[in-house]
Amino acid sequence: GQQVMQIPQYQHVQEGEDFTTYCNSSTTLSNIQWYKQRPGGHPVFLIQLVKSGEVKKQKRLTFQFGEAKKNSSLHITATQTTDVGTYFCAGVSSNFNKFYFGSGTKLNVKP
Amino acid sequence: GAGVSQTPSNKVTEKGKYVELRCDPISGHTALYWYRQSLGQGPEFLIYFQGTGAADDSGLPNDRFFAVRPEGSVSTLKIQRTERGDSAVYLCASRQGTGGTGELFFGEGSRLTVL
Numbered sequence: 001g002q003q004v005m006q007i008p009q010y011q012h013v014q015e016g017e018d019f020t021t022y023c024n025s026s027t028t029l030s031n032i033q034w035y036k037q038r039p040g041g042h043p044v045f046l047i048q049l050v051k052s053g054e055v056k057k058q059k060r061l062t063f064q065f066g067e068a069k070k071n072s073s074l075h076i077t078a079t080q081t082t083d084v085g086t087y088f089c090a091g092v093s094s095n096f097n098k099f100y101f102g103s104g105t106k107l108n109v110k111p
Numbered sequence: 112g113a114g115v116s117q118t119p120s121n122k123v124t125e126k127g128k129y130v131e132l133r134c135d136p137i138s139g140h141t142a143l144y145w146y147r148q149s150l151g152q153g154p155e156f157l158i159y160f161q162g163t164g165a166a167d168d169s170g171l172p173n174d175r176f177f178a179v180r181p182e183g184s185v186s187t188l189k190i191q192r193t194e195r196g197d198s199a200v201y202l203c204a205s206r207q208g209t210g211g212t213g214e215l216f217f218g219e220g221s222r223l224t225v226l
Contacts, residue, residue, distance in 0.1 A: 033215075035215075043154065048213055
């Protein structure tokens with residue numbers, strides 16, 4: 001079945017350092033979405049990527065979708081303490097019936 | 112309502128008991144999903160409703176788990192003969208059925224502890 005793997009599992013950075021999390025799927029994805037879950041909270045949607053090779057930016061966050069639509073990355077430039085949380089990618093089926101979540105990357109930012 | 116509402120927020124029960132978890136999605140959202148999240152893991156798909164019908168229940172782990180959405184709005188996840196391994200946070204999410212961005216809106220979750 002569909003599997004979405006994410007690395008690293010944990011990342012500890014000093015405030016101001018950059019951070020990247022990677023997502024890989026065993027099969028070609030229709031779309032990919034990224035979510036952020038703050039400690040004790042629920043996942044909150046960040047962005048959706050649809051096209052092969054797509055790159056989207058949200059302030060300090062840059063999201064990429066691979067050419068083969070099997071991998072994706074999220075890069076945060078100059079992390080802040082407000083970036084703390086777990087970042088999940090979710091592979092989406094073409095009819096939006098299923099969202100396959102990765103295991104997440106937990107980011108800790110030291111002030 | 113303004114967001115997805117889940118009740119109860121916390122449920123502690125004994126092994127073998129029956130449990131119901133309720134989800135009230137965002138008004139007008141026709142798609143509703145149940146996920147289970149264990150500590151340190153990503154959300155694990157359980158079941159998906161489009162309207163009143165379960166369009167995909169392939170994630171339900173066994174026949175002790177059942178979910179309904181009789182009027183196409185509120186959904187109830189039912190767990191019979193609970194086991195300690197059922198302990199997790201049960202997340203409900205809704206999505207606008209057609210159009211929109213396709214994003215999932217999650218509730219705060221129901222934390223189930225089976226003693």
